[in-house]
Amino acid sequence: MKFLKLILKNAFRHKVRATLTIIGIAVAVTAFGVLRTVVTAWYVGVDAAASNRLITRQAISFIFPLPYAYKEKIAAVPGIEAISFMNWFGGVYLDKKNFFARMAVDAETAFDVYPEFLIAPDQLATFKAERNACVIGAELAKQYNLKIGDPMSLDGDIYPGRWDFVIRGIYTPKFDNTDATQMFFQWNYLNERILQDMPQRANDVGWYVTRITNPDDAATISSQIDELFMNSSAETKSETEGEFTRGFISASGAILGAMNFMSFTIVAIIMLVLANTMMMSARERTREYAILKTLGFSVPQISWLILGESLVLSILGGALGLLLTAPLVKGFAAAVPKGWFPVFKIEPITMALLIAAVIFIGLASAIFPIRRAASTSIVDGMRFMG
Amino acid sequence: MPHLIEIKALAKSYWRDGFEIPVLNNININVEKGDYLALMGPSGSGKSTLLNLIAGIDRPSKGEVVVDGTNIAKLGESELARWRANNIGFIFQFYNLIPVLTAYDNVGLPLLLTKLGKAEQKKHIETALSIVGLGDRMKHYPKQLSGGQEQRVAIARAIVTDPQILVADEPTGDLDRNSAEEILTLMKRLNEEFGKTIIMVTHDPHAAESAKKTLNLEKGDLIGSSK
Ligand SMILES: Nc1ncnc2c1ncn2[C@@H]1O[C@H](COP(=O)(O)OP(=O)(O)OP(=O)(O)O)[C@@H](O)[C@H]1O
Ligand SMILES: [Mg+2]
Numbered sequence: 001m002k003f004l005k006l007i008l009k010n011a012f013r014h015k016v017r018a019t020l021t022i023i024g025i026a027v028a029v030t031a032f033g034v035l036r037t038v039v040t041a042w043y044v045g046v047d048a049a050a051s052n053r054l055i056t057r058q059a060i061s062f063i064f065p066l067p068y069a070y071k072e073k074i075a076a077v078p079g080i081e082a083i084s085f086m087n088w089f090g091g092v093y094l095d096k097k098n099f100f101a102r103m104a105v106d107a108e109t110a111f112d113v114y115p116e117f118l119i120a121p122d123q124l125a126t127f128k129a130e131r132n133a134c135v136i137g138a139e140l141a142k143q144y145n146l147k148i149g150d151p152m153s154l155d156g157d158i159y160p161g162r163w164d165f166v167i168r169g170i171y172t173p174k175f176d177n178t179d180a181t182q183m184f185f186q187w188n189y190l191n192e193r194i195l196q197d198m199p200q201r202a203n204d205v206g207w208y209v210t211r212i213t214n215p216d217d218a219a220t221i222s223s224q225i226d227e228l229f230m231n232s233s234a235e236t237k238s239e240t241e242g243e244f245t246r247g248f249i250s251a252s253g254a255i256l257g258a259m260n261f262m263s264f265t266i267v268a269i270i271m272l273v274l275a276n277t278m279m280m281s282a283r284e285r286t287r288e289y290a291i292l293k294t295l296g297f298s299v300p301q302i303s304w305l306i307l308g309e310s311l312v313l314s315i316l317g318g319a320l321g322l323l324l325t326a327p328l329v330k331g332f333a334a335a336v337p338k339g340w341f342p343v344f345k346i347e348p349i350t351m352a353l354l355i356a357a358v359i360f361i362g363l364a365s366a367i368f369p370i371r372r373a374a375s376t377s378i379v380d381g382m383r384f385m386g
Numbered sequence: 387m388p389h390l391i392e393i394k395a396l397a398k399s400y401w402r403d404g405f406e407i408p409v410l411n412n413i414n415i416n417v418e419k420g421d422y423l424a425l426m427g428p429s430g431s432g433k434s435t436l437l438n439l440i441a442g443i444d445r446p447s448k449g450e451v452v453v454d455g456t457n458i459a460k461l462g463e464s465e466l467a468r469w470r471a472n473n474i475g476f477i478f479q480f481y482n483l484i485p486v487l488t489a490y491d492n493v494g495l496p497l498l499l500t501k502l503g504k505a506e507q508k509k510h511i512e513t514a515l516s517i518v519g520l521g522d523r524m525k526h527y528p529k530q531l532s533g534g535q536e537q538r539v540a541i542a543r544a545i546v547t548d549p550q551i552l553v554a555d556e557p558t559g560d561l562d563r564n565s566a567e568e569i570l571t572l573m574k575r576l577n578e579e580f581g582k583t584i585i586m587v588t589h590d591p592h593a594a595e596s597a598k599k600t601l602n603l604e605k606g607d608l609i610g611s612s613k
Contacts, residue, residue: 006495288482296472298464
């Protein structure tokens with residue numbers, strides 16, 4: 001700490017170079033933070049997935065339906081506590097770019113398998129009782145300024161026509177990463193209309209959701225379910241909710257992979273920038289380090305001077321970068337269509353990664369200058385003309 | 387009474403591209419406490435090399451340098467660094483101050499390695515700067531000082547830890563007559579008033595006159611001394 005003054009003076013000896021380096025680090029840290037936030041936002045569904053929930057879908061693709069008749073058979077498999085089912089409705093709310101999940105769910109059981117969607121008992125009761133009732137997430141209510149009693153209409157695409165609902169419940173998220181941007185309405189309501197308009201598509205279920213007693217049995221129960229419908233016209237594929245969600249994401253996997261790779265490439269590049277700055281400084285100060293050695297500074301003490309300088313630059317750059325990341329992430333969240341990312345914020349893990357990266361960069365950049373200073377003898381250092 | 391510095395059968399060679407370059411051959415010198423020694427000789431005769439060996443910033447190829455009973459060639463890197471901090475004050479031809487530090491902070495550098503508190507450090511630094519006559523220039527940066535003043539700051543830095551030995555490598559080599567004279571007067575005072583043992587390399591016979599004794603070096607050999 002006695003060296004702090006000298007370290008700070010050294011770090012800012014070349015004001016322009018130090019400033020550019022700090023800005024470089026800040027920009028990289030910001031890019032890293034935003035990229036990581038996008039990646040984690042994408043995976044938030046996987047992280048939020050309950051390990052005691054299974055999804056059973058059509059084996060070929062989840063876009064093909066399963067018969068309603070499977071419900072009782074699946075429910076009979078040992079280890080299953082609760083079963084529900086839902087259909088992806090799709091459709092348009094007001095404008096095509098308003099993106100959020102709209103699902104036809106089994107009103108009787110939906111909130112049993114999703115205990116993290118918190119809903120008041122009286123609202124749930126009304127939802128179950130009224131055919132055209134719907135429940136929306138608190139986040140969605142906030143975004144579109146909706147409240148209980150408001151009408152809500154969808155233009156169907158998978159299920160054509162105009163669909164009118166009344167909001168009878170607003171659920172709140174139990175956890176930070178719980179998706180509070182969904183809209184649920186009664187599967188019965190959907191099915192009744194389909195029965196009239198397109199009878200051949202009636203009694204179709206998008207997928208089944210089951211809650212199991214013991215997460216460790218997930219694999220066994222999944223294969224037991226799938227065996228039930230082996231060789232039928234609609235074979236099933238059961239998996240944990242996490243695997244199911246991951247399946248959705250893998251469609252965008254290449255992009256995510258690229259983002260992941262980029263975020264770490266940025267760290268590597270910026271390390272080279274700082275390492276270069278530090279190397280230049282150390283080279284210019286070859287003679288000075290020799291002088292300090294004649295004054296009695298030991299190699300470890302000189303190493304601290306160099307390491308300190310490197311850390312000062314990386315930490316200042318990192319701090320500036322962190323300050324810039326927060327508003328940028330906010331701006332980014334505002335720029336992407338609402339509902340694209342149910343949860344979009346800087347996660348603690350992103351913060352931790354950022355801080356670790358900054359310190360790592362500071363440490364790594366000091367290695368070569370320290371080695372150079374240590375291996376240059378005083379006599380050679382004094383004769384050095386840089 | 388034992389000698390303060392005993393140099394016994396000292397030899398030094400450098401190795402470049404597999405060739406041995408002998409620089410010092412067989413040097414034997416005794417330096418007494420309170421001596422003021424001038425080291426003269428043509429360029430390349432090994433004056434700086436000898437001075438560096440005495441100051442413990444270079445290592446002999448053969449022979450011994452014993453200072454106050456310590457054979458410094460036997461000390462490890464960190465021990466030697468600590469030994470230098472405690473026993474040697476170094477004055478260079480080109481002052482070698484740190485440009486981003488004020489005169490005050492430059493002089494204070496060696497004190498960073500001690501356990502002295504802020505207040506004590508201040509006392510030492512102010513004393514050293516007032517001895518060299520720069521008590522009023524403490525806040526100045528090196529580039530705001532003349533060459534002679536810079537060298538005086540460097541001398542203050544060399545004496546701030548109160549070492550018993552000062553080594554100076556052409557301390558007046560880069561200065562005009564007047565400034566050089568000031569430095570020589572100061573060195574003489576440090577020797578006479580403060581009892582510092584001084585070894586000074588110089589090309590300048592006039593500078594050598596202010597020393598008590600002159601040694602002449604030629605091609606790595608001592609070729610005699612004069613009072
Ligand atoms: N680190 C080194 N590597 C190789 N050769 C060296 C090294 N240091 C000094 N020499 C050589 O040793 C010889 C003596 O050098 P030294 O610097 O001691 O001379 P000097 O008497 O101080 O000369 P000057 O008056 O020019 O300063 C020279 O030939 C020099 O080239
Ligand atoms: Mg020399």
